[in-house]
Every structure is written in C-alpha cells, then in structure tokens.
Amino acid sequence: MPTPAFSAVDRVRAAYDRIASADRPEIWITLRPRAEVEAEARALDARADGASLPLAGQLLAVKGNIDVAGLPTTAGCPSYARLPEHDAPAVAMLRAAGALVLGTTNMDQFATGLVGTRSPYGAVRSAHDPERISGGSSSGSAVAVALGLVDLALGTDTAGSGRVPAAFNGVVGLKPSRGLVPTEGVVPACASLDCVSVFARTLPEARLALALMSVPPGREAPHRTPGPWRIAVPPLAALGPLDDGWAEAYEGAAARLAAAGARLVPLDPAAFTEAGALLYEGAFVAERYTAVGEFVDKHAGAADLDPTVAGIIRRARDIPAHRLYADQVRLAALRTAALGALGDADALLLPTTPGHPTLAEVAADPLGVNARLGRFTNSTNLFDLAAVAVPGGEVRGRPFGVMLIGPAGTDERLAELAGLLTPPVRLAVVGAHLTGQPLNGQLLALGARLVRTTTTAPVYRLHALRTDPPKPGLVHTGPAGAAIEAEIWELPAQGLGLLAAALPRPMTLGRVELADGSTATGFLCEPAALDGAEDITSYGGWRAYSDRRPTD
Structure with a gap:
C-alpha cells in the first residue's frame, strides 16, 4: 500500500512535538x-536504499527490560540498570529494517504484574481514561502506541503483558509462539x-514487525482441516464475572466472526482458567526468583524496589x-x-x-x-500457544479487547482471523484533506474512499491557521459553535495509523461529533494555535472560505 511522502525527519519532529x-x-x-x-x-532519508527498507522512518519504543545499545536496561528498577553495548536481536532486526528507536518505556518492575502501576517511574495511566490503569507489564509501550507517539513498540508477554495493555488502550498486541522471536537481551x-511481543495500531503493521523479528520456525503450523474457519467460543456462564457491558461486547465480537463466515463451536474453558491460576498460585512462580531473586535479596529495603513485586519474588524463593514437579504433572493433564x-x-x-x-481499585x-x-x-504460554489481542469495540467509551488463541506455529492464521474483527475506520475531514x-x-x-459529505454537529468553530499549506483548525466550543x-x-486502519504518526502540531486526531448524532475520528486543533488565527466559522466550511473572491 502506498504511503504518504513524509520524510523520516518530519516524522521524528512530529513525534517529539x-x-x-x-x-x-x-x-x-x-x-x-x-x-x-x-x-x-x-x-536514513539520505540512504539510496531507504525506500526499500520495510520500516523506513517508522518510530519504535522498546520496553525497559529489552536491551537498546547505549540506553540503560532497568527492567523498571533504576538500581538494577545495566548499559548494553548491543541491541537485543529483536531490536536489531527492526532497526535494520529502518525503524528509529525513540527510547525505552516504563513497565511493571521486573515484568511482574498486569497492572502498569508497579514502577518507581510512576504509574502509567490508560490512554483513554486517566482514572484507570494502562495494564502491564508492558504499560508504557502500549500507551505510547495508543497516543500516536510511536508506530510500533516492543513488549514482553509471559502471563499476558503484551495483551492486557493492548486491550485497555485499544491497540493490537501480538504474542508470538514461544521461540519465534529471540529473547536474548x-x-x-x-x-x-517469556516472549517478545509487539504493539501497533493496526494488524498489518504488527504482522510486518513480527515477520521481521522472527527466526526460521522450528515447527510447522498444525494441519488445518478444510472448510470454514472454526472458532471456539465459551458460553458466557463459563467465563465468570465480567464488567458491565463486557458480555455484550464479547458476544458482538463473536457475531462479527460468524457474519464473516466463521463457524462458532462451544468450548468449556475450565482447563485454561485452572492452568492460569497455577502460574502465580503454584510453583512456576519460582522461576521469577531464579531471574532476579538474588538481586532482590541483596537490595532488601531499597527505595526503588516495588514492595508488591519484591514480595512476590521473595515468596517464590522457598517453594x-x-x-514444582506436582504442578508440572497437573499442567500436563490440563494441557491435554x-x-x-x-x-x-x-x-x-x-x-x-x-x-x-x-x-484506586489496584491500590x-x-x-x-x-x-x-x-x-x-x-x-x-504454559500451554505453549500463540495469541493475538485486538480491539473488540467500546464499552461506555472505553476500549474493549478480545484475543484469539491457537496452537504454536499458527501466528499467521490467528492474525488473519483477527483481521475479521477489524473493519475499516471512518475519518472526518474539514480542511486540506477535502476533495480537491x-x-x-x-x-x-x-x-x-469518500463515503459522504455532511456537516459536524453545531458545536465547533473553524479558524484559518498560519500553516503551509494553509489549513483550518477545528475546535469544539459547545453552544457557541456552528455546523x-x-x-x-x-480507510484501512493501517492508513489512519500512518496519518496519525506523521501529523504535525498543532493538528491532533480526536472524536468529531456529526450532524446525525454519530461520531468519527477527525482532525482537530490545539487551542493554543488559535492565537491570531482568523475565525472563519461564518463561511460554513474550509472550501467556501478557500473559494472566496479576492475582494471578500
């Protein structure tokens, strides 16, 4: 798919803004x-082969427990920091494809948690609701993507750390089959x-990044019986308590798969949920002590050790x-x-x-x-499966996420299936992106493709900004506004991601209210840019203002 002619330098400048x-x-x-x-x-812009690099100019954030040459690898604990001389292989492969690393991101300390609050660098809040958690442990990476600060971000996923924050922030999170992406560094x-995971705003972007990081598979994908896609869908009663509105959103996602031609089959998830409880409540948590337990013991009482994380790791020492052997036997039976x-x-x-x-609930x-x-x-991961988490809609204005899980080696199959859940997005334009x-x-x-011409709800004002090329700034003013x-x-969701990544200040993307009461993603403007800008609301739109006679 062609991309807009934005230079890497333009993209970097827009990102830092x-x-x-x-x-x-x-x-x-x-x-x-x-x-x-x-x-x-x-x-990168000067390289003769720059256009052939699959990620040329794409902006990348890296979770703080993954090595980036010259940046401290802290794992969310400043006193643990090491300064690597080389990139982790996953980072190196994306950089070789043209990606530009902006920095390392916050996380639940030592990747121990699904909340995004267990860090001396501060709790990472949801991209959409500052009262709610971002999810962890790959919290900063997911929010950086959700806010359009980067195109791609790396996380890790042991118990869900690459999927939970994807769901809470409305982005895609791919958890590959174990061993598909190197975990060195x-x-x-x-x-x-452990698995290295990837976040992106769209499935195509995430799939490309995963493909570039993957080593040759050591196993073939399981044989697939011909016929329609078959999706196992547990009954609601078997899922346990869900937040208000989530059951309906889940059923809506299943209905979209069915409408796309998939055959839905029932499944009892008891073995999956029982095995999940073993990860922290059983002996497998002892491996966390193997990873960083000696450091935690030596630094008992250190100000930068999160007490919840330290407690989990210390308790694992005496299992x-x-x-462990008993839990392995139990896990094998549950996996079967x-x-x-x-x-x-x-x-x-x-x-x-x-x-x-x-x-507050986490605290x-x-x-x-x-x-x-x-x-x-x-x-x-206990069952050695692959997974992809994708947006599944909204509940009360906040993202709702679903995931598709399948046998190891079916990463591409799962991503293809997930594509059935991600329809094209609508974009409202009022200025320099209008036809002509x-x-x-x-x-x-x-x-x-153009769907229709309409007007906004009568709650906006339009200003002529001093930009090149000329463009307007749309701001929500409530009753003082006009249509x-x-x-x-x-357009494809990937396209919206590309536009967002290259959007220069003072332009932003947000929800635009339309005349029929619906909303769409649209171009808005930072209020600070309106100082000295002409109010052109009376023209009814940018096109009418642009076509005005010179004597107007």
Missing part, C-alpha cells in the same frame, strides 16, 4: 535526545515462558521442589484437556480480560486485581 503535547512523562524510562534521533533520521521474568477441548478449532475467542479496573487490592486480570491470559484540496492525495494514497462542512472517508 506530540510527546511534549501529551505530557505523559510516566510513559518513558529513557527518552533519547531529539537531536540524536533526528540525525539518524537524516541519515531481555531481562527474564520466567525465562522458559519446595516437589511442588485444553487441547482436546479445542479440537480442530482454528482458534479460541476470549475477552482479553474480565474487566478494566481503576488505579486497594494489588494482588487480587492482578489475579483477576490474568484469568484468560495466564495459561497461554492540497492534502487529499494523502488519503487517496492510503486507499481511502461545519465535513467529508466522511473510509
């Missing part, structure tokens, strides 16, 4: 100096289970070996039961989490809330 505007310092552990990244971008949580229940289904559809807690019960969040994700205007070609290059001419375009 968005980072400053977002004012979310808790996302980052180390943000590279802007001038340093701009220099890399200029070198990653501070382990549970080394035998007797016989419990789970795969038997899955049968010839191509994937299992589940809500990514049972609900989305607030920061009041950190262990209980965390355990609930992993109900559907904890068993995936200077930037309309960007939409056409992304495969967009503004708008076009509704439909």
Whole structure:
C-alpha cells in the first residue's frame, strides 16, 4: 500500500512535538535526545536504499527490560540498570529494517504484574481514561502506541503483558509462539515462558514487525482441516464475572466472526482458567526468583524496589521442589484437556480480560486485581500457544479487547482471523484533506474512499491557521459553535495509523461529533494555535472560505 511522502525527519519532529503535547512523562524510562534521533533520521532519508527498507522512518519504543545499545536496561528498577553495548536481536532486526528507536518505556518492575502501576517511574495511566490503569507489564509501550507517539513498540508477554495493555488502550498486541522471536537481551521474568511481543495500531503493521523479528520456525503450523474457519467460543456462564457491558461486547465480537463466515463451536474453558491460576498460585512462580531473586535479596529495603513485586519474588524463593514437579504433572493433564477441548478449532475467542479496573481499585487490592486480570491470559504460554489481542469495540467509551488463541506455529492464521474483527475506520475531514484540496492525495494514497459529505454537529468553530499549506483548525466550543462542512472517508486502519504518526502540531486526531448524532475520528486543533488565527466559522466550511473572491 502506498504511503504518504513524509520524510523520516518530519516524522521524528512530529513525534517529539506530540510527546511534549501529551505530557505523559510516566510513559518513558529513557527518552533519547531529539537531536540524536533526528540525525539518524537524516541519515536514513539520505540512504539510496531507504525506500526499500520495510520500516523506513517508522518510530519504535522498546520496553525497559529489552536491551537498546547505549540506553540503560532497568527492567523498571533504576538500581538494577545495566548499559548494553548491543541491541537485543529483536531490536536489531527492526532497526535494520529502518525503524528509529525513540527510547525505552516504563513497565511493571521486573515484568511482574498486569497492572502498569508497579514502577518507581510512576504509574502509567490508560490512554483513554486517566482514572484507570494502562495494564502491564508492558504499560508504557502500549500507551505510547495508543497516543500516536510511536508506530510500533516492543513488549514482553509471559502471563499476558503484551495483551492486557493492548486491550485497555485499544491497540493490537501480538504474542508470538514461544521461540519465534529471540529473547536474548531481555531481562527474564520466567525465562522458559517469556516472549517478545509487539504493539501497533493496526494488524498489518504488527504482522510486518513480527515477520521481521522472527527466526526460521522450528515447527510447522498444525494441519488445518478444510472448510470454514472454526472458532471456539465459551458460553458466557463459563467465563465468570465480567464488567458491565463486557458480555455484550464479547458476544458482538463473536457475531462479527460468524457474519464473516466463521463457524462458532462451544468450548468449556475450565482447563485454561485452572492452568492460569497455577502460574502465580503454584510453583512456576519460582522461576521469577531464579531471574532476579538474588538481586532482590541483596537490595532488601531499597527505595526503588516495588514492595508488591519484591514480595512476590521473595515468596517464590522457598517453594519446595516437589511442588514444582506436582504442578508440572497437573499442567500436563490440563494441557491435554485444553487441547482436546479445542479440537480442530482454528482458534479460541476470549475477552482479553474480565474487566478494566481503576488505579484506586489496584491500590486497594494489588494482588487480587492482578489475579483477576490474568484469568484468560495466564495459561497461554504454559500451554505453549500463540495469541493475538485486538480491539473488540467500546464499552461506555472505553476500549474493549478480545484475543484469539491457537496452537504454536499458527501466528499467521490467528492474525488473519483477527483481521475479521477489524473493519475499516471512518475519518472526518474539514480542511486540506477535502476533495480537491492540497492534502487529499494523502488519503487517496492510503486507499481511502469518500463515503459522504455532511456537516459536524453545531458545536465547533473553524479558524484559518498560519500553516503551509494553509489549513483550518477545528475546535469544539459547545453552544457557541456552528455546523461545519465535513467529508466522511473510509480507510484501512493501517492508513489512519500512518496519518496519525506523521501529523504535525498543532493538528491532533480526536472524536468529531456529526450532524446525525454519530461520531468519527477527525482532525482537530490545539487551542493554543488559535492565537491570531482568523475565525472563519461564518463561511460554513474550509472550501467556501478557500473559494472566496479576492475582494471578500
């Protein structure tokens, strides 16, 4: 698919402007100096082979437990930091494809948690609701993607850390089959289970990044019986308590798969949820002590050790070996039961989490809330399965996420299935992207099509900004506003991600209210840019203003 002609330097500058505007310092552990990244971008733009690099100019964030040469690898604990000389292989492969690293991101310390609050660098809040958690442990990476600060981000996923924050922030999270992406250069949580995961706003972007990081598969995907896609869907009663509205959203996702031609088959998820409980409540948590327990013991009482994380790791020290062997036997039996229940289904559809807690709820019960969040994700790596988490709609204006889980080696199959859940997106344009205007070609290059012409709800004012090329700024003012001419375009979600990544200040993307009461993603403007800008609301739209006679 063609992409807009934005240089790598333009993309870097726009990203740092968005980072400053977002004012979310808790996302980052180390943000590279802007001038340093701009220099890399200029070198990339000057390369003769730059156009052939699959990720040329794409912006990348890396979870703080994955090595980036020259940046401290802290795993969310400053006193643990090491300074690597080389990139982790996953990072190196994306950089070799043209990606530019902006920095390392915040996380639940030592990748121990699904909440995103267990960090001395601060709790990472949801991209959509500051009262709610971002999810963890790959919290900063998911929010950086959701806010459009980067195109791609790396996380890790042992118990769901690459999927829970994807669900809470409305982005895609791919958890590959174990061993598909090298884990060298990653501070382990549970080394035998860890996976490097990828976040993106769209499936095509995430799939490309995963393909570039993958080593040659050591096993073939399981044989698929011919016929329609078969999706295992547990009955609601078997899923346990869900937040209000989540059951309906889950049923809606299943209905979309059925409407796309998939055959839905029932499944009892008991083996999956019982095995998930073993990850923290059983002996497998001892592997977390193997990873960083000696450090935690030596630094008891250190100010930068999260007490919840330290407690989990220290308790794992004294688990007797016989419990581990007993749990391995139990896990083997549960895995046999789970795969038997899955049968010839191509994937299992589940809500990514049972609900989305607030920061206050996590503070009041950190262990209980965390355990609930992993109900559907904890068993995936224990069973050696692959998974993809994708947006499944909204509940009360907040993202709702679902995931598809399948046998190891079926990563591409799962991503293809997930594509059935991600329809094209609608974009409302009111200015330079309108038909016949200077930037309309960007939409056409992304495969967009015009759906209809309409107006906004009468709650906006339009201003002529001092930009090149000229463009308007749309701001929500409530009763003092008016209806503004708008076009509704439909484009692949990947295209919206590309537009968002290259959007210069003072422009932003947000929800635009339309005349029929619906909403669509649209171009808005930072209020600070309106100083000295002419109010052109009376023209009814940018086109009428642009076509005005010179004597007007």
